[in-house]
Amino acid sequence: MSARKSERLVNLLIALLSTRRYLTKRELRETVEGYRASKSDAAFERQFERDKEELRNIGVSIETGSNDLFFEDEEGYRINRAEFELPPLTFTPEELSALGLAGQVWQDTVAADHTAQAFEALRAGGAAPDLTLVPSVRPRLAVAEPNFDVIYDAIFTRTEIQFGYGSKPRRLQPWQVLQRRGHWYVFGFDPDRDGDRFFKLARFTAPAEQVGKAGAYTVPEDAGERAKRLGPADSSTAVVGIRDGFAHDLPRAEAVDWDGLPDGFTAHRISLATEHAIVGEVAAAGPDMILLEPPELRAEVIERLQGVLA
Amino acid sequence: MRSDEQLARLLRLVPYLSSRPGVQVATVAEEFGVHPRQVIKDLEVLQFCGLPGGYFDDLFDVDIEVVREEGRIDFRNADVLARPLRLRPAEAASLLAAMRLVVDVAGSSEAAASALAKLEAAVGQAEPQLSVDVVTTDPEHRASLAAAIKDGQAIHLTYRTPGRPGTSNAVVEPARLNLVDGFTYLDAWSRPREAWRSFRLDRIEAVERLDEPVGEHGTPPDGWFDDVPDRLTLTVRPSARWIAEYYPTTSVEDLGDRVEVTFPIASHDWAVSLILRLGGAVLDVSDDQVAQAARTKAAAALAGYPASVG
Structure with missing residues (x-):
C-alpha cells in the first residue's frame, strides 16, 4: 500500500471516528487531506467507495444515516467508537501466561500470523501476553494441508473456492474449517448440489483456488449448528463380540446380551460413521473381535479376513 | 504485505506508542514482527495523520529526525486513537481457537479458562469460523x-x-x-x-x-516418530490409497494399478492390524514376518465364524 493511500485511510478513519454527526461526502472531500487532490467528482466517488471497502476489510463498520429526521437530508457517514475500539481488558499474570501459550499453538499457517497480529492489538491495549513461561503443556496445531491457507482466507473474505475432489472439479462457498480426530474438513454451501457439504482436505485432488469476488455470499447464522448436525456422525451400528480385556478404541461400546458367544467374549453394540469403518475396525482386531450382526457386515469381515489368506 | 495488515498495524501503533513514551524502534519492530525500517516508514505516514482540519496541532506529533538519529520514539497528541482497533475477524477466530486448545489441555488451570472467557466477551464472536475437536480425556x-x-x-x-x-x-x-x-x-x-x-x-x-x-534427561525430542526406526512398505490396490492420507508415511508411490506406501511403524502388532483391516486390497508386504503374522491372525479370526470354515 502506498504511503499516500495509508495516510488517506487513517485520516478518513479519524474523521469518521471523531464526529458525532454524520459527515456527508462533500464534507469528507473538503476536510480529509488526500481527497482534496481528487481531479473530478467521479474520481473522488470511486476512491471513496474503495476506501470504505478497505476499512470494512479490517473489520471497521461504517454507519450511514442523516442528521435531520424531518428533511430528506443528504446521506452521511460515521464510525461508532464503541464498535471500533478494543474494549478495556485486564488480565492477571497467570492469564497472560496462558495467553502466551496460545501464541504457540498454530504452526506455519496463516492462522499463526493472525494470532501474532491479535497479540499486537492486545499489547497496544495494555495487555501484553507473557511469552517467557517455559510450558509444561504444549498444545500444537500443525496443519499439513497445503490448501488450508487459501480456504481459511476465503472464509473471512467470503469468496467462493474451486478445487478438485475425486475426479471432478467442485465449487464451495466455505463457512468453516474444522478439525475432527486429527483430520481437517471444510464445511459450506455447494452451489452445484444446492446443499451443505463437508469436504476432507486430505482428499483434494487439485489445489483450492479462490474464484470470483470477495463478499459474494452470506454465512447463515446457524452454520455452526448445521455443521454439528451434518458433521461426520456415527450413524452405522453393529453388534460385535469383544474379547474381555481387549483394548479397543471404539467410542460408546455398550454391552448387550447375546447367546452362543465363545467363552471370554462379551457382546457390544457399537456405532461408527460408516459401515465400512465398522468392518475395518473388526477385521483389524483379528481374533479379538467377532462381528455378530448385521449379517451383511459379518460377511464382509469374513471376506476381508479371507483376503489376507488368499 | 497485505494492505489490510498494514492499515490494522498503523491503527494499533498509535495507542501503543502514545502509551510508551521514549520506546525504542527495535522494541516496536520486534513486538509487531516487522523490520525496523518498516517502523520508520509507518511513522512517516502517521506524522501526516490526525484530526481533520489540517492545522499543525491537529496532527499526531512525532519527531522523525529524533527517531532516525536516536532510535527512540515520542508519540504525542493522539488522544483520538487512545484505544487500539479491535481484533479483525480472522485474528479473533485464530486466537480463540488456539486459546480453546490451551484450555482443553491445561488440566485444572483456571487462568486459561478465565482468560478465554474475557477474550470471548471482548471479541463477541457468535459463529466460530474455525473449530478443533479435542478427543476427550479425563x-x-x-x-x-x-x-x-x-x-x-x-x-x-x-x-x-x-x-x-x-x-x-x-x-x-x-x-x-x-x-x-x-x-x-x-x-x-x-x-x-x-x-x-x-x-x-x-x-x-x-x-x-x-x-x-524425576532425574535429569534433557528436553523430550519433538515429533512423535523420532524413536521409531522400523519401516514397512505395503503395496495396495488403488481402492486402499486412503491409507496414505490417514497414517503418517515416509513415501507414497503411485504406480497406476497399485500404490506403494511406506510407513514408520511403532510395533509389529500395529502393522498386522493394518493388513487385516485392508484384507485383499494388500498385494504385497515388504516384511515376510509381518505378512506371516497377519496370515496366522486372520486364520485365528476366521475360526470365530464357524460357518465360514470348510
Missing part, C-alpha cells in the same frame, strides 16, 4: 499429570495399548503434555525403557503420583 488425569510435571514427581501409569489385551504399567517421569492434531499426549521418560515415550491420554487408565523425584 480432567482428573490431566490435573494430576500437570501437578506431577510441575512438582517434578515420577508417576505410576496404567494404560491400554491398542491391539493388546489388558493394561500395561510403567513408572515414568512426566515432562509435558502435548496436544497434536486433536489428541493429547503425555511425553515422559520411561524408566523401564530408559527412553522418551509418548502416551495418548485417552488410553491412560490410572495415574498414581509417587514420592520420587
Whole structure:
C-alpha cells in the first residue's frame, strides 16, 4: 500500500471516528487531506467507495444515516467508537501466561500470523501476553494441508473456492474449517448440489483456488449448528463380540446380551460413521473381535479376513 | 504485505506508542514482527495523520529526525486513537481457537479458562469460523499429570495399548503434555525403557503420583516418530490409497494399478492390524514376518465364524 493511500485511510478513519454527526461526502472531500487532490467528482466517488471497502476489510463498520429526521437530508457517514475500539481488558499474570501459550499453538499457517497480529492489538491495549513461561503443556496445531491457507482466507473474505475432489472439479462457498480426530474438513454451501457439504482436505485432488469476488455470499447464522448436525456422525451400528480385556478404541461400546458367544467374549453394540469403518475396525482386531450382526457386515469381515489368506 | 495488515498495524501503533513514551524502534519492530525500517516508514505516514482540519496541532506529533538519529520514539497528541482497533475477524477466530486448545489441555488451570472467557466477551464472536475437536480425556488425569510435571514427581501409569489385551504399567517421569492434531499426549521418560515415550491420554487408565523425584534427561525430542526406526512398505490396490492420507508415511508411490506406501511403524502388532483391516486390497508386504503374522491372525479370526470354515 502506498504511503499516500495509508495516510488517506487513517485520516478518513479519524474523521469518521471523531464526529458525532454524520459527515456527508462533500464534507469528507473538503476536510480529509488526500481527497482534496481528487481531479473530478467521479474520481473522488470511486476512491471513496474503495476506501470504505478497505476499512470494512479490517473489520471497521461504517454507519450511514442523516442528521435531520424531518428533511430528506443528504446521506452521511460515521464510525461508532464503541464498535471500533478494543474494549478495556485486564488480565492477571497467570492469564497472560496462558495467553502466551496460545501464541504457540498454530504452526506455519496463516492462522499463526493472525494470532501474532491479535497479540499486537492486545499489547497496544495494555495487555501484553507473557511469552517467557517455559510450558509444561504444549498444545500444537500443525496443519499439513497445503490448501488450508487459501480456504481459511476465503472464509473471512467470503469468496467462493474451486478445487478438485475425486475426479471432478467442485465449487464451495466455505463457512468453516474444522478439525475432527486429527483430520481437517471444510464445511459450506455447494452451489452445484444446492446443499451443505463437508469436504476432507486430505482428499483434494487439485489445489483450492479462490474464484470470483470477495463478499459474494452470506454465512447463515446457524452454520455452526448445521455443521454439528451434518458433521461426520456415527450413524452405522453393529453388534460385535469383544474379547474381555481387549483394548479397543471404539467410542460408546455398550454391552448387550447375546447367546452362543465363545467363552471370554462379551457382546457390544457399537456405532461408527460408516459401515465400512465398522468392518475395518473388526477385521483389524483379528481374533479379538467377532462381528455378530448385521449379517451383511459379518460377511464382509469374513471376506476381508479371507483376503489376507488368499 | 497485505494492505489490510498494514492499515490494522498503523491503527494499533498509535495507542501503543502514545502509551510508551521514549520506546525504542527495535522494541516496536520486534513486538509487531516487522523490520525496523518498516517502523520508520509507518511513522512517516502517521506524522501526516490526525484530526481533520489540517492545522499543525491537529496532527499526531512525532519527531522523525529524533527517531532516525536516536532510535527512540515520542508519540504525542493522539488522544483520538487512545484505544487500539479491535481484533479483525480472522485474528479473533485464530486466537480463540488456539486459546480453546490451551484450555482443553491445561488440566485444572483456571487462568486459561478465565482468560478465554474475557477474550470471548471482548471479541463477541457468535459463529466460530474455525473449530478443533479435542478427543476427550479425563480432567482428573490431566490435573494430576500437570501437578506431577510441575512438582517434578515420577508417576505410576496404567494404560491400554491398542491391539493388546489388558493394561500395561510403567513408572515414568512426566515432562509435558502435548496436544497434536486433536489428541493429547503425555511425553515422559520411561524408566523401564530408559527412553522418551509418548502416551495418548485417552488410553491412560490410572495415574498414581509417587514420592520420587524425576532425574535429569534433557528436553523430550519433538515429533512423535523420532524413536521409531522400523519401516514397512505395503503395496495396495488403488481402492486402499486412503491409507496414505490417514497414517503418517515416509513415501507414497503411485504406480497406476497399485500404490506403494511406506510407513514408520511403532510395533509389529500395529502393522498386522493394518493388513487385516485392508484384507485383499494388500498385494504385497515388504516384511515376510509381518505378512506371516497377519496370515496366522486372520486364520485365528476366521475360526470365530464357524460357518465360514470348510
